[in-house]
Amino acid sequence: SNNYFAIRRRKRIKRLLTFVIPIAAVIIAFGVYVGMQAREQGFRAEMVLHIHPKLTLIADGNLTPVPENIGIDPALWKDHSLDKYGMAGMAPIHTHDSSGTIHVESNANRNYTFDEFLKIWGIDLSNKATQITVNGKPISDPNFILKDGDDINMMIKQ
16 A cells, blocks of 8 residues: 555665665674684683793893783784784783793693794894703704793894
8 A cells, every 4th residue: 555654664664675784784794704803813712821931031142131022012023823822912922021931821722932932023043143041951943842931041142
């Protein structure tokens, strides 16, 4: 029928089909996308690995503080290949302060290496004379697995 109420009802249905349903579909699709990204990136993920090796850095004979916020501050976060294992806003291997404590906080129970920490930090040892000891034992390759309580000493000659 073409009475006043029928015409208004058809206009409401047309408006619903034209605007409301597509907007709702976009909002739902965006929510699904954000949820998938959050899961992939580890946001709100549970921390299943939490260890603290300690690094003492000696550069050209001088005790040098390890920078705070490696793997947190964009200027000190060069390699993002492990980001999906980190907690929100942090690489899984990072520092919070300049004490030399390396925080391994991960949503996956996996091994992390000192070399991965150096890559996150953006340190390339390939053309530098380097001596590394872990718990007093010389290490020839920085690709060793980090363990809780490790005492790492690294001497670099520029």
